Amino acid sequence: MAPVSIDVAKCVLVIGATSGIGRALALAISELPSRPTVIAAGRRQDRLKELEEKNLKTLQMDVSSDPETLKKTVDSLLVKYPNLDAVILSSGIQYQHDFNKDVDINQIAREINVNYTAVVSIISMFMPHFLKLSAEGRSSFIIPITSGLALMPGPGVLNYSASKAALSSFTTSLRVQLENTKVNVIEIIPPLVESELHDEQGTTEKLSKFWMPLDEYTELTVDGLRKGDIHVSSGHAATVLERYEKAGLKKPFGS
Template structure:
């Protein structure tokens, strides 16, 4: 089955920290020696990652932007890397909201979380699809690898909007995979548990969560193995049980569905 071992040119969006950074470095170190383009908001972080490998390139982008800027970013990437065959979408932000105190809800923060975690991700995928479908018609494989969360199926009440964005992206991934069935464009969804990261630092919950999260090195090892195998749903740790309980068989049922006739 096609997997990340077949990738030659990989764009990792959201590579400045956490899972994105770890996977970018792990993919770069594969024996197949792919080129890895790391992307994110913080140029200084991108520059630091670029020192970690000879085939690492950088491309700054803030996904929480107007779609015209996203289009320009995609066009620039494809101009510089015409053989790009993989996008791994790791960008994400998380905020705590207390709906018992609705007056405290900042709509701008709510909308930024929705845009960063969902809308900008699917816009980016759509913008890259013509390139990947052209590769498919030439018999070349491509990979779209979104990162969702076990919280897409088992939400955590204090971060309701984050969970909803991940649930939306997870649902989109399933439908996208079904629509692309029969092409050489492969959707591999990463479905992580709570993993060591900076995601929670601004919330002040890191000390408590660090007692329960999966160490990043351990998580990266398991996830890379799944990507190499070409697992359509890449789970690890706690997310294995969540997926088995709530998601097993759903993808297959959706893929068997037929589109309504016009």
Template sequence: MASPTVSIDNAKCVLVIGATSGIGRALALAIAELPSRPTVIAAGRRQDRLDELKAKKLETVQIDVAADLTTLKKTVDSLVAQYPDLDAVMFASGIQYQQDFTKEVDLTQVAREINVNYLAVVSLISMFLPHFLKLSADGRPSFIMPVSSGLGLMPSNYVPNYSASKAALTSFAISLRKQLAATNVKILEIIPPLVESELHDEQGTTGHLSNFWMPLDEYTERTMGGLRKGDTRIASGTAEKVLKRYQDAGLCDIYPIPV
């Protein structure tokens, strides 16, 4: 008999970091509606948005992923203490800036993009892992779900640093999955295409990009399907096409360096 699929349906308590808008908000609400009815903790910076989600019966916590490491560690320790059944974390927060390196570039924006989109995610994963490894030792599955981007596989010259930050996250997810292969900690990388989102409002590109992006409702439905199947890489639209090219070329695997 085949082993039962281990998927988001097995999660008891899901933390969604970056749940106050866009993909994070939509997936947090969809996960809360799963038949298994997990506890969903919506995390983000904007308290007014968190209040809206609390009114929808989600747990909430205010988190700024750009905070210093000491603050982040205190937040993680507090969450694990308050929610001992926490067994899934989605990292959906992200920022994006357009940059033209033929002109003067705001290096503060470059650093902030790398910090929020990559370094903060790696730091938080390392802080949650001891708890997840304890669950693993008890035979319980847990889930780390970084939200990368199709631009991490095929970059855009309009957002070069954003693309690079997401490429780093994809590379890290591949390596981490290999390191945790003998445990019950599952790495489910979510790889969106261009999706309807407030991410583009600050740059004034929403009007143009709305002609090309995938509607958020459609994207949410497709991604939830992948999460419920337990897919290790969940891509759709153009990101799915690019991912297939990478997989066919063997570029989503670990380089075979002997230890």
């Protein structure tokens, strides 16, 4: 499939848009010359209200909801926005786990659900709509955000790394399954980026010495989306990705 730019998208849903990378991408995509409708989805109503003031559409959505609730949310959204043709899946949580000590199994399960299971569920709920668009000759986009830690895991966040590795593997295979359609599967693979994700863990001060500034990261990522890259990465994650690609490790079995 030839590269397809995000510029052709008419209506973009960004899930996990109330902070960090998701918020920055939602705002940046709304400013593209093509001026797509951007729907910012997230849990925090105060953050959504702020985005409404920046002329984004908003949707209160908790990806950790049960599948029935998620399905109702997706169905209602598609009724309201039948031209929706792109979804960026940015929601994520991260905990530190040390298996030398007691591990919180509830945190393990929640991390896997939010970072992987819920993302796959939501993608499956949008698939009939995107395949319908494809049959009509229209391009659409499924864009999960994984992590450089999917390629080179961080021992302190081993479960987070594993959840993102699972999503990366799923995304690669999904792209193969949809290669004869007009559904474009793009994987965003961030390096360590400035984010409040680390505030809860108390690691912000330490990591701020190494992370990529959010503004710089956003510009590079939007540039990759506009080029139609199937892997959109930068910084250290791009360096690791290049090693994987040279070794053929980002190719699915049999390709």
